[in-house]
Amino acid sequence: MKIMLNGAPAEVQAETLAAALEELGYGEARVATALNEDFVPAGARAATRLAPGDRVEIVAPRQGG
Amino acid sequence: MEVYGTAVASRLMLGTAQYPSPQVLAEAFRRSGAGIATVSVRRESGGEKAGAAFWELARGLGVAILPNTAGCHSVKEAVTTAHMARELFDTPWIKLEVIGHADTLQPDPFGLVEAARILVEDGFQVFPYTTEDVVLADRLLSAGCEVLMPWGAPIGTGLGLTNVYGLRTLRAQFPDVPMVVDAGLGLPSQAAQAMEMGFDAVLLNTAVAKAGDPAAMADGFARAVEAGRLAFEADPMEPRDMAAPSTPVIGKAFLE
Numbered sequence: 001m002k003i004m005l006n007g008a009p010a011e012v013q014a015e016t017l018a019a020a021l022e023e024l025g026y027g028e029a030r031v032a033t034a035l036n037e038d039f040v041p042a043g044a045r046a047a048t049r050l051a052p053g054d055r056v057e058i059v060a061p062r063q064g065g
Numbered sequence: 066m067e068v069y070g071t072a073v074a075s076r077l078m079l080g081t082a083q084y085p086s087p088q089v090l091a092e093a094f095r096r097s098g099a100g101i102a103t104v105s106v107r108r109e110s111g112g113e114k115a116g117a118a119f120w121e122l123a124r125g126l127g128v129a130i131l132p133n134t135a136g137c138h139s140v141k142e143a144v145t146t147a148h149m150a151r152e153l154f155d156t157p158w159i160k161l162e163v164i165g166h167a168d169t170l171q172p173d174p175f176g177l178v179e180a181a182r183i184l185v186e187d188g189f190q191v192f193p194y195t196t197e198d199v200v201l202a203d204r205l206l207s208a209g210c211e212v213l214m215p216w217g218a219p220i221g222t223g224l225g226l227t228n229v230y231g232l233r234t235l236r237a238q239f240p241d242v243p244m245v246v247d248a249g250l251g252l253p254s255q256a257a258q259a260m261e262m263g264f265d266a267v268l269l270n271t272a273v274a275k276a277g278d279p280a281a282m283a284d285g286f287a288r289a290v291e292a293g294r295l296a297f298e299a300d301p302m303e304p305r306d307m308a309a310p311s312t313p314v315i316g317k318a319f320l321e
Contacts, residue, residue: 006108025111030120032106032149037141039148057108060116061123061153063090064105064133065080065220065248065270 001052018045020056031060066265068212068243069158069190073129075100076260077290078245079283080270087122089279094126097283101129103160103268106150116153131192133160138173140180147184159184160192160214160247170220170248174201178208185209194247197231199238206242213239214247214268217259221271223251226258236263253282253289260293261301 003010005024014020017033017040033040034057040048050056066073079099084090094102104123109116123130132150137143140163147159163180165173172195181191185208193205197215205213215235218224226232227249236244246259247268256267267290276282 006110026109027112029109029111029114030116030153031109032152034145034149037145039145039152041148042152058110059106059149059153060109060113061120062105062107062116063080063082063084063119064103064135065082 001050003050003053004055006057012050015049016046017048017050017056020050021045021058024058026058029060031058033058066243068192071129073100073266075287075290076266076294077256077287078103078131078247078266078268079273080268081123082270083274084279090274091122091126093273093279093283094128096280096287097273098287099128099283101131101268102126103131103133103270104154105133105135106146106153120153129158130154130156131158131160132156133194134162135160136164137162138164140176140183143176143180144183144187147180147189148187151189157188157190158192159189160194162194172196172216174198174204177201178204181205181210182208192245197228197235199235202235202239202242206239212243212245214245216248217246217255217267218249220248222249223272224249225251225255226262229258229262232259232264233262253285256286257289257293257296260290261296263297266290 012020014023036055075098077097077099078101079097080103132154134143134146137146143163163173163176164170181193184191191210192212192214193210194214202213218227243265245266245268246264250256250269251272259267273279273283
């Protein structure tokens with residue numbers, strides 16, 4: 001299905017957020033996620049189903065002021 | 066200085082952005098003696114692993130981590146970002162920024178209070194990036210904030226304390242609330258001024274990161290913060306308009 005991943009179109013086979021992270025190469029990366037502007041805790045990713053057009057944000061620690 | 070029940074050893078807080086290299090960042094932190102480092106969360110692509118590298122660097126600084134919601138313009142965006150930051154950095158602390166104006170990066174006071182209330186209810190310990198407005202400060206305290214971070218000047222300007230009267234009024238109105246002057250400082254003398262006025266700490270980033278020698282500037286700020294705090298605690302003399310001789314007048318030889 002087509003989703004928006006960090007603001008860009010992406011194609012995934014996965015049906016859950018956890019599976020999508022695996023498919024997209026995040027593996028064990030230290031990331032946090034949001035689906036359609038709502039935070040999804042790491043523990044809830046496996047039970048979070050994706051639908052076409054979903055907006056997925058994946059962020060990681062960065063420099064900040 | 067204590068914030069949310071945690072003792073903070075240094076009154077200097079330092080950002081981690083814009084340094085020429087990770088090595089310069091680490092050296093600047095070492096020279097600054099900062100007790101708190103600010104960080105952010107940003108998009109990461111699959112396999113990039115930049116987050117893991119920065120996380121190692123940040124942890125290696127050996128200081129408390131204060132994640133921010135920099136760049137957020139809405140309550141929703143700030144709240145979601147705060148939740149992501151809490152999970153990533155494993156801390157209830159959040160430097161809450163809700164920006165209301167693109168050119169000045171001035172906080173949106175209405176959104177800031179709303180976001181602060183939501184986050185406090187969610188168990189966050191909120192460090193609100195605010196203005197010197199006393200009414201806004203009162204609302205933030207009512208929302209459950211236990212520390213305030215008024216700006217000195219707009220982020221990244223290096224203009225120093227642009228509204229000394231407003232900051233003095235804010236400090237006087239809430240004498241027992243920990244207050245950190247956050248943003249707008251460019252020189253150590255400006256940090257010393259804030260500390261002399263009784264602010265509990267300062268937070269800066271660009272002034273150090275964009276200096277020609279960031280580590281030396283970090284050292285300069287550390288000394289200025291210490292000097293300013295000592296001056297505040299030492300109860301400064303009152304200024305006066307007319308001269309008053311410091312050398313005794315009595316006993317001067319009569320030579321006319």
